[in-house]
Amino acid sequence: MTPSARIQAAIELLDAIIASARDGGPAADTLIARYFKDRRYAGSRDRRAVRDHVYRAIRRAAERPDDGRMAMVGLARDLPEIAALFDGSAHAPAPIAPGEQGAAPGAVPGWLMPLLAAPVEQDALLGRAPVDLRVNALKGTPADFAALLPDADPIAGLAQGRRLPEGFPIEQNPAWKQGLVEVQDAGSQFIVQACGAQPGMTVVDMCAGAGGKTLALAAAMAGKGMLIAADTIRSRLARLGPRAERAGATFIETLLLDQSHETRALDSLKGQADIVLVDAPCSGTGTWRRNPEARWRLTPERLDRLVAEQARILDFAAPLLAPDGVLLYATCALTDREGRDQADAFLARHAGWVADPIDLPVGRRHGAGLLLTPGHDGSDGFYFARLKRGT
Structure with missing residues (x-):
């Protein structure tokens, strides 16, 4: 592929990513893999270059552009070497017209900016994440x-x-x-550390997904006790089996829940758990370093639904705890609605429950829990709080 053809390929991919973000389709990485699977002529250098163009354009634009060309024109406005590749040659994009609108630069969508927790360093949200x-x-x-x-x-x-x-x-x-x-991101590891799991305990990972935190809990428990990974999505939970086998954590039990009827499967655990981890579905605002196109997927309406779902999960998780058990609420989100306000609302709804202080060498105290941010802590962004019945 010529350098100009790589720009055109990036535009085509961005068109697909923008449409997918609008319609709730596959993530950018999935779409990029599919694109090149059908284009065997693209060599490894071509794939790396196109992927780099795509993600530079995504990271630059907080608001979802109208189309892929708008996203790339925005990038070209900052980089003359990119602008020169809009040359109209074979397999290349047409030249940029005078006054052609490109995507505006920004880190956070305008509607979301006032909802972020006050200590968040917005420029750090889009930095390149290390491999933790x-x-x-x-x-x-x-x-x-x-x-x-x-x-x-x-x-x-x-x-x-x-x-x-x-x-x-x-x-x-x-x-x-x-x-x-x-x-596993450092922030995620600190969340598991805050749980305080020990060998012999009964621990429930309520929103286990593919089981990253479940595996960390298994290691903290030294393979001893009862560890249940629960989720409502079968395909995610199915990924835990091979991971647990490779990690030597075969004592993990999985529990598929029926969404909106979770208590049916959880009834036998009431009052039994030493720890319940609720790593709730969230906006993912803390993971933008890894998934920058998530900014294009989030809407005020979707945030409303997530906040309601988080509260619902907390309410059916709480009865599972033994009298001295710990409910660890966590989200990879940096909005106060999903973090500080959600924990405060739980305490207001549940008389006799209190926030249990978290003693970790990272984060900043924020309401009932801790806030970790990329700028302050070098990890993904997380909010988490330890909640328990008062004595």
Whole structure:
């Protein structure tokens, strides 16, 4: 592909990504993979260059552009070398017309900006995220990992945490193939640390998804006790089985829930759990470094639905706890509606419940819990709070 043809390919991909964001379709990575599967003529350099163009355009535009050309023209306004490739040659985009509108630059959609927690450093939300790892204590020690990847940096406050540069191909390394490490953002690891799971406990990961935090809980429990990974989406939960096998966490039980009727499957657990982790569905505003097109998917209406769903999940999760149990509420979101306000609303609805202070070397106290942000903590953005019945 010529350099100009790569720009045209990026425009075509951006058209698909914009349409998918508008209609709730597949993520950008999925669409990029499909695009090149049908275009075998594109070499590895072509794929890397096109992908880079696509993500630079996505990161630059907070508001969803009308189409892919608008997104790329916006990028070209900043970069003359890109603008020169709009040359109208074969397989290239037409020249940029005088006064042609490009996507406006920005980090946060205008409607969302006043809803972000006040300490959030907006420019840091779109930086490149490193590859954070958790050494799997069920398979080995940090020393075992260091023998395979000696250049990984430790993550302060996480004995099992290690960090590699953005884009490092960890899945090609023996440490990953042997189950010695899992890819897991530092913020996510701190959430598991805040749970305080110990061997022999009964722990429920209520919104387990593919089980990243479930596997970390399994390691903290040393494979002993009862650990239940619950979710309403079968396809996500199915991904946990192979991951648990590789990690040596075969004692995990999975529980498929019927959405809106979750209590039917959870009834036998009432009053039994030492820890319930509710890593609730959320806006994902804390993960924009990894998923920048998520800004184009979020709407005020969708945020309303998410906030209502978070409250509903908290309310049916709370009865599962033993009298001295801990409800750990977490979201990878940086809006106060999903974080501070959601935790405060739970405490207001549930008489006798209190916020249990979290003692971690990261984050900032924010309402009942802690706020982690990319700018302050070098992790994805998270809000989490420990909630329990008062004594």
